[in-house]
Amino acid sequence: MSERAIFRFTCRKYYQKNKNLYTYREALAQYYHNLPVLSSAALHQFAQTVGECLFETSSLPYYLIDEGNYFKNQSVTLVANYETVLPMRLLEQRYEHSTALICAVKQGNLFLAQKLYQSLITDISHIHRSKSPIRNAQNLCIIMNSLLRSALQEIGIHPYLLDKLSGEIAIKIENTQLYTALQSFCEQILIKYCELAQSYRYQNVKPLVHEAITYSLANLSDNLSVQIVADTLHVNPDYLSHLFRQETGQNFSEFINQERIRQAAALLKSTSYPIKQIALLVGYNNTSYFTKQFQKYQNITPSKYRQSNN
Template sequence: MMLEGNFNYQDFVKICKMVHSITKIDIRLHNQDGDTLFQRINHYIPAVLHQPGNEATKMNEILHSLQANHYYHHINTFGLEYLAIGIWRGPSFYGSILAGPFISHLSVIELLRDIISKNNLPIGERKQLEQFYQSLPTFSETEYKNIGEMLVNLCGHDFIYSGAFSSGTPLPPLKPALQKTTIEGSKHLIEYRYEHQNKLMDAITKGDKAEVHHLIHSMTDFVAFSDRVPGSPIRSSKNISFVFNTLCRVAAEKSGVHPVYLDNISERFAILIERATTLSQLKKLFVVMANEYCDLVDTFATGHYSLMVKNALDYILLNLGGPLTLQLIADEIHVNPSHLSRKFKSDTGMTVTEFINRKRVEEAKLYLQRGNSSITDVAFMVGFNDLNYFTKVFKKITSMTPSHYVKRKSINLKNNS
């Protein structure tokens, strides 16, 4: 099958398969009309993020206006990023390759808050969206620029099929002296990890960012010296990073954070760690991991409550943007509503309604701080169906109205800028 003219369809399919295999990024091959000729897709975009119109046609129009040696980096309103590369021969445009979506933001939690606020998305969709964004490939600016340049070069001429030759020569055995040094270095790393493990576990379980950051600072300083392990500084640092990711996940789970919040974030950081190429990238990941896991503990920890109340809290936190009543929650977790009400008050010091309102106000404050949505939109996003009731509850909890809160935050931002 041909794209058009002298272009062999299978050549560009080969390019798409190769790039997908190396980068794990979704990739599509389109003809000049925007029709999809081939695709390798691992990430299916949630319905709430779909945009009207044919994205491929829009991309082709932009690529058609660019020179042949250019690629187009596109970021849509939902923060999803794409690379589009035109297929040219001389002055003729024959189609395009579209790679994405991916993200370049390390903190999905912060990114998602902005996206929900900017696009007025219902907060009830956040869990599904968080799982989707956590699953996306994450590339630094340098990395996605390199992918763009690679695609430009691959598409700029006829595909060259290569042969392979391997010497099959085994690596020489490690010298005894070097092996001893490596073992001693590994022993030192292990001793260091276990020395800090209990302190880190306790701090993360409490969501104590200050203490966690203090401990991380000493760990990242140590990681910077991991090049003392001969021949494997990055590998040694990655091993420590994997341990830290696991440590964070176990500690957060110990605090009562539901596994649904932990699975994707843990997997995503594991991928980011493996893809890191410098010690500075790994040090930055330490800080981002600590912040995100502590945020999860601060927001979703329920481990210090009785099983009944923990189940109720998990249900509330997973469905905060939807309708929530004592009867509905009791039915969902199969308990008597009166018994749940008494136990909930005993464990938390709040009624079920007071807890729901407090959590919704906490969410509302995050969106109001960003200033992307009206107060009415924020009220509906976090589960309030009545603006006057939202204002009343907000003032009761924060001692100010939502509009006063927005004004004060705006003044603080101006004073700090």
Template sequence: MPPALQQSDHVYSSINEALQTAKPNNFLYYINTFGLEYIVVGVRRNQTYCGFVLTGPFLSSIPDTDFISDIIARNNLPVSERKQLQEFYRSLSVISSNDSNSLGELIVNLCLHPHTDSQIITPEIVKPVLDKLQQDTKIAESQTTIEFRYEFERRLMEAIARGDKVELAKILNEGNSFSNVSDRIPESPIRSAKNLLITLNTLCRVAAERGGLHPVYLDTISERFSITIERATNLPNIKKLNFVIIQEYCEAVQAYSTRKYSVIVKNAVNYIDLNLEKPLTLQDIAADIHVNPSHLSRKFKQEVQMTMMDYINQKRVEESKLHLQRGKISITDIAFMVGFNDLNYFTRVFKKYMSMTPSQYVKNAKS
């Protein structure tokens, strides 16, 4: 969980106080300001309150772009962390109210039940028998399939590294090798399919890294899919994940890759993207990445085809649009949130890129 979303001691104290006076069979349905939902159950021994069990976080609705915008605005979170927040919330389970009630009932009964010591048991280990003739036959029959699979992986990684969605769609239409590989664990097809997805997640992460995706984005996407893979409960969902993983890495490279830039410009772009809400000047950025300001300015315009300030303003306008569409906070607050310290300047910059003022944009969004 991102540090900014972690519970404070005050929250735990409030939960503790509420459960101390509750009945033993009560459970608390708690939602914090970040929209994270929890089931909390008090633990008692011999009618004495000992503490509580907190289960979560989970969500009761799909975290779309508007959801993330509201979380950022409500909690004054840095707008540059939108991507990381989006990846975190997507990793959470979305459950219905009936399921959350059932979960609460289950935990209440577990906490009321006397403790019972458990004991682990293991099945007898069966050693595999190596049949050389059978192995040679299998290798000969599967040679073509194996060669196709590795060629498929190579082309797939190249397409992801380029952020080439057109080529990626073409490759996927030709056949997904991961869905055609025989079970590595025959007695557990779901575990076998999950293992292949873990491999796919790693391959896509490596490809995206080659494509110039920043480690911050790589880590959040990779971690989310690792969690999602383990939570998958059936083969149809696992099969769908094949395509979701591949496409999302490709889209991330397309949106955030700095591969085409020199090291200097790449460092500047990464710094801007990860600090959008802070004061950003050419001098400060140059000092942070240890280059001459004039040299950085010249290289940036040459490679990005716009000045650094134009790039910063364009990014800030795109972020401001997401909050203006919601219409829940003032235009002034949005201006400061995305890094502008002057409302009039924000209005001029916004009009330059959108051909309308922020107020007109809000009016159009409502209509």
């Protein structure tokens, strides 16, 4: 709602109680016409910027109220819409974070998965299905186990492997009765499924290259280079670079860019995260460079890719 609309409503209410206001009519009218009107686009940009900078979310929840209808019954309309819309926005945000989390696990991107997991935990921290904190923590682990098992089934991992892993996790969940242990175990579930996704996608390469890929996918949002990965694995960077190309058919930087764009495409499809935020999540600090790289591998801009997939 614009300042102009608020001011108009205030003047009408005040005028009913104080008839002397009529003597200032021209001055008030001039002031009223000079007030700025906040467009819906500007409001959306404001909500998005504040959400990203202060709350690490895609946007603050807000609701646009039609000025004409609002003043017919201002108190009822505002309260009813606010109470309905805010929980809806929070629910949408929770589902969006869980969808993005699934995408990250499918790609084996542990760093991004852990970051999204923290956002999801914040979203559901107020939800208590049981009076027992331990039962609530167990329920969260069970949900995580089921969610990620289904996600990896979609990328073609054999049900035998998934059943073996999810069965072991399920037994450990029921046998763990410490609240803090259950909290940390939920993150361990995330790690195990990310590792399984990584091993499935690159199971036929030599151990050193597999190790380099695993490390890179787990830290995809960080600054990565052959030198950094080689230092981490305590090997010669030239040797690693040569072996990497021999096993994968591409050099290391091409592999990293391709994986980042793959992850970005999945997020563009499944979430409404701003493009700038997606670029940062997959390791690009410069949005223009991200757009250039996305166009190189996908032959389309990120915004057009999102439109065509929605």
